[in-house]
Amino acid sequence: MNKKKKILAISSGGGHWVQLRRLQPAFYGCEIIYSTVNLDLKSDVAGHQFYRITDATRWNKLLLIKMMCQILLIIYKERPDVVISTGAAPGYFAIRIGNVFGAKTIWLDSIANVEELSLTGKKLKKYANLCLTQWEHVAEKEGVIFGGKVF
Amino acid sequence: MGACCRERRRYIWGESILIFVTIGSQMPFDRLIIAVDEWAKDSGYEVFAQVGQTQYIPQHIDWCNNLTPEQFLKKIRDASAVVSHAGMGTIITALELGKPIMIMPRRGDLRETRNDHQIATVKYFTTFDRVEVVMDEKELVNGFKSLLSSSSLLKDHTPIGSYANDFLISTIRNYIN
Numbered sequence: 145m146n147k148k149k150k151i152l153a154i155s156s157g158g159g160h161w162v163q164l165r166r167l168q169p170a171f172y173g174c175e176i177i178y179s180t181v182n183l184d185l186k187s188d189v190a191g192h193q194f195y196r197i198t199d200a201t202r203w204n205k206l207l208l209i210k211m212m213c214q215i216l217l218i219i220y221k222e223r224p225d226v227v228i229s230t231g232a233a234p235g236y237f238a239i240r241i242g243n244v245f246g247a248k249t250i251w252l253d254s255i256a257n258v259e260e261l262s263l264t265g266k267k268l269k270k271y272a273n274l275c276l277t278q279w280e281h282v283a284e285k286e287g288v289i290f291g292g293k294v295f
Numbered sequence: 296m297g298a299c300c301r302e303r304r305r306y307i308w309g310e311s312i313l314i315f316v317t318i319g320s321q322m323p324f325d326r327l328i329i330a331v332d333e334w335a336k337d338s339g340y341e342v343f344a345q346v347g348q349t350q351y352i353p354q355h356i357d358w359c360n361n362l363t364p365e366q367f368l369k370k371i372r373d374a375s376a377v378v379s380h381a382g383m384g385t386i387i388t389a390l391e392l393g394k395p396i397m398i399m400p401r402r403g404d405l406r407e408t409r410n411d412h413q414i415a416t417v418k419y420f421t422t423f424d425r426v427e428v429v430m431d432e433k434e435l436v437n438g439f440k441s442l443l444s445s446s447s448l449l450k451d452h453t454p455i456g457s458y459a460n461d462f463l464i465s466t467i468r469n470y471i472n
Binding site for chain 2: 149151157158159160161162163166167168169170171172174182184185187188225226228248250252254255256257258259274276278289291292293294295
């Protein structure tokens with residue numbers, strides 16, 4: 145019998161999270177584990193497993209290291225089949241670590257990035273197994289895939 | 296009503312118009328808050344603003360520094376219209392709840408955000424008829440006129456669905472399986 149696929153869906157808060165939770169039907173039939181920086185957002189995805197991680201931007205190195213360790217633990221423990229992220233530092237770590245653990249990794253660049261990929265997206269494009277933008281002209285310019293929009 | 300009731304509260308179809316202003320959770324955006332505060336002085340509309348960690352104290356509107364995600368949702372739900380920085384979280388949430396929204400981009404050179412990505416973002420929303428775009432505080436007064444016109448407030452603001460478009464859902468689903 146086929147085991148249910150396990151998905152780790154992870155991002156920072158705000159707009160990245162709002163876009164991430166709009167992807168839920170794509171994970172139909174899978175076990176979804178959500179992770180973000182704000183515990184209050186757990187209610188958005190009630191009924192699914194949820195991990196809170198530290199909030200950090202690229203300017204705070206210590207917090208970034210803490211966040212990276214938390215993500216490493218989540219991936220080590222859960223061994224997701226797929227790691228997907230829409231944003232920023234948590235996505236960067238989760239995709240790099242997900243690759244090490246043999247997960248399929250998906251980066252969806254935010255719809256806000258209408259002219260070029262985000263900084264994180266540019267760094268991740270050679271690491272994510274599937275790198276998506278929500279704008280056709282950005283796909284052409286950056287050599288990534290246009291695969292639809294969050295709304 | 297108590298003393299807080301403004302003299303010239305505006306109504307549409309008997310409902311009080313409440314405007315919710317938000318600058319998101321990261322950095323302050325005083326240029327927007329000051330312009331809204333100025334506008335509210337003369338317009339008499341009821342405004343509530345989430346202003347972030349800032350020194351500026353608004354004089355003519357109700358305000359708070361930050362809101363929990365739950366309080367934030369309630370403010371949008373209760374609002375007749377939303378005014379915000381060009382953050383996708385607020386824009387998508389307002390559209391999901393069927394609220395008219397006006398956005399003004401943060402500027403990188405004024406250190407309101409790390410770069411000018413919001414200016415690029417709003418250019419793509421100028422063609423999107425559910426979103427009113429103003430480029431700066433000078434355009435705000437006219438933006439309000441258009442945002443709060445009866446035709447705008449009463450037109451169909453059917454909420455967008457809760458999920459991404461079918462193309463994106465199938466792109467991701469096909470890749471997973």
